[in-house]
Amino acid sequence: MTSPTELETGPLIGRSPGQLMWIRFKRDRTGVISAYVVVFFFLIGLLAPLISKLYGKDPYTVYADERPDLFDSAGVPVQPNGGISGDFWFGLEPGNGYDVFTKLLYGIRTSLMISVAVTLATVLTGILLGVTAGYLGGRTDFFISRVIDFLLAFPAQLFFIASMPVVVSLFVSPRDETPVYVRVVALIAVQWFLGWMSLGRILRGTTLALREREFIEAAKVSGAPPWRVIRREILPNVVTPILVQGTYMLPNFVTAEAGLSFLGVGIVEPTPDWGQMFSKASTELVMQNDITYMFFPGISMVVFIVAFNLLGDSVRDAFDPKTAR
Numbered sequence: 001m002t003s004p005t006e007l008e009t010g011p012l013i014g015r016s017p018g019q020l021m022w023i024r025f026k027r028d029r030t031g032v033i034s035a036y037v038v039v040f041f042f043l044i045g046l047l048a049p050l051i052s053k054l055y056g057k058d059p060y061t062v063y064a065d066e067r068p069d070l071f072d073s074a075g076v077p078v079q080p081n082g083g084i085s086g087d088f089w090f091g092l093e094p095g096n097g098y099d100v101f102t103k104l105l106y107g108i109r110t111s112l113m114i115s116v117a118v119t120l121a122t123v124l125t126g127i128l129l130g131v132t133a134g135y136l137g138g139r140t141d142f143f144i145s146r147v148i149d150f151l152l153a154f155p156a157q158l159f160f161i162a163s164m165p166v167v168v169s170l171f172v173s174p175r176d177e178t179p180v181y182v183r184v185v186a187l188i189a190v191q192w193f194l195g196w197m198s199l200g201r202i203l204r205g206t207t208l209a210l211r212e213r214e215f216i217e218a219a220k221v222s223g224a225p226p227w228r229v230i231r232r233e234i235l236p237n238v239v240t241p242i243l244v245q246g247t248y249m250l251p252n253f254v255t256a257e258a259g260l261s262f263l264g265v266g267i268v269e270p271t272p273d274w275g276q277m278f279s280k281a282s283t284e285l286v287m288q289n290d291i292t293y294m295f296f297p298g299i300s301m302v303v304f305i306v307a308f309n310l311l312g313d314s315v316r317d318a319f320d321p322k323t324a325r
Contacts, residue, residue, distance in 0.1 A: 021318045021319050022318075024317070024318040025314060025315065025318035028314045028317065028318065030310055030313075030314060031310065031311060031313070031314025031315070031317075031318070032314075033307075034307040034308070034310040034311040034314065035311055035314075037303065037304070037307035038304070038307050038308055038311055041108060041112065041300075041304050041307075042112060044105060044108055044109075045105075045108050045109035045112045045113065046109070048102075048105040048106050048108070048109040051102075051105055052102045052105060052106070055089075055101065055102060057088075057099045057101070057102050058099070058102055059098055059099060059102040059103040059105070059106045059107075059270075059272045060098070060270055061098070061099065062096050062097055062098070063092055063096075063097035063098070063099065064095065064096055064097030065097075066097075067097075070083060070092060070097070071092075071097060074094075074285070074289070075094055075095045075096075075097070075285070076094045076285070076289040076290065077091060077092045077094065077097075077290065081290075081292045082094070082100065082290040082292045082293055084292070088100070088101065089101045090104065090296050091290070091292060091293070093280065093286075093293065094285050094286050094289055094290050094293070095280075095283075095285055095286075096269075096270075098270075100293065100296060101296075102272075103272045103277065104272075104277065104296055104297055104300065105272075106272035107272040107273045107274045107276065107277055107297065108274065108300065108304075109272075110267060110271065110272060110273045110274070111254055111257055111258060111273060111274040111275070112254070113184075114184060114187050114188060114253075114257050115250055115251075115253040115254045115257055116250065117188050118187075118188050118191045118192055118195060118253045118257075119246060119249050119250045119253055121188065121192040121195075121196075122191075122192055122195040122196040122199065122249060123196075123199060123242060123245075123246055123249070125192065125196040125200070126196040126197075126198075126199030126200040126202075126203055126242075126245075127199075127203060127235075127238075127242065129144050129147075129148075129196070129200045130144075130199065130200035130201065130202065130203030130204045130207065131203050131204075131207050131230055131234055131235070131238065132144065132230075133145060133200070133204045133207075134203065134204040134205065134206065134207025134208045134210075134211065135207050135211055135226065135229070135230055135234060136226070137208075137211075141204070144200070144204070145201075145204070148197045148200055148201055148204075151193075151194055151197050152197050152198075154194055156194045156256075157256070157259070159190075159194060160190050160191065160194075160256065160259075160260055160265075161260065161263060161265055163190050163193075164186055164187070164190055164260060164265040164266065165265060167186040167189060167190055168182060168183065168186050171185075171186075180267070180271050183266065183267055183268070183271075184267075187257055187260065187266055187267070191253055191256055191257070195249065195253065198245070199241070199242070199245045199246075199249070202241050202245060203238055203241060203242070206237075206238050206241055207234055207238065210233075210234055210237055210238075211234075215233060216229065216233055216234070219232070219233050240319040243315055243319070244312060244315055244316045244319065247308065247311055247312035247315050248309070248312045250308060251304070251305045251308040251309060251312075254274070254301075254304070254305065254308075255301075255305065257273075257274075257275060258273070258274045258275030258278065258301065259275060260275065261273045261274070261275030261276045261278075261279065262275040262276070262278045262279045262282075263279075264279065274297055274300075274301055277293075277297040278294070278297060278298070280293070281293050281294040281297070281298075
């Protein structure tokens with residue numbers, strides 16, 4: 001007699017947990033659509049130079065100097081809606097006259113590159129310290145847990161804003177112009193410093209529960225060294241919280257990076273950046289003369305953040321169906 005589970009998913013014999021997760025995820029239409037949207041944004045970021053080349057423009061050309069006939073005396077595009085036309089698909093930026101379409105492409109590329117780097121650094125740190133604390137216990141667990149408690153007490157956004165100039169000054173004199181790579185490294189370092197603790201705490205708790213299980217005890221009795229027990233037995237069983245937390249962390253880092261650039265302590269002109277575009281859109285010149293300028297970066301960020309959060313929900317439900325709504 002066929003069970004209800006077999007009627008829904010087919011015979012389960014021979015299917016690994018990963019295969020079952022993939023089957024559940026593919027049946028979640030919201031998750032699949034969100035995954036396509038997220039992949040679309042990453043492809044845009046990766047292919048930004050190629051798209052820009054095919055489009056025939058770049059985000060660094062100052063069209064206010066190259067083609068002054070497109071602007072009035074105040075630097076505002078003469079054509080309506082910010083100068084949107086067949087030549088400039090998303091219009092021109094008031095003031096310098098950068099092409100908005102290519103600036104958005106490269107802005108997405110910059111923000112995602114930084115956010116992915118921060119996410120990878122925080123995930124690796126969370127795995128290293130969280131699993132170590134949970135498996136070794138004792139003084140190691142006590143010390144790492146107190147470090148996590150201490151860092152969690154920091155107000156993250158205020159710390160980011162206050163520490164960015166300090167970190168930048170460690171590499172470049174205040175009298176010199178700051179290279180772009182220094183700002184990128186500083187953004188990654190500052191966000192990583194206060195970004196790994198939540199994952200580390202989750203993995204510590206998961207590892208504490210796992211180390212009391214029979215298969216862990218069997219591995220210890222067989223003489224396996226701690227590093228092998230962690231690599232072969234612990235890590236495969238903490239993949240779920242790592243993936244779920246990673247899908248939640250990345251969009252948070254995207255908004256944090258954009259916020260720092262908006263406040264002027266992150267990426268600055270002429271380097272394109274999502275947050276830097278918001279900062280430009282908030283100036284009096286743009287707000288009074290080109291309200292459409294905010295539309296393109298605003299809508300694109302909202303779509304990306306919502307899609308990634310929905311993807312995180314779908315990944316969580318696929319790994320643990322009991323949490324599905």
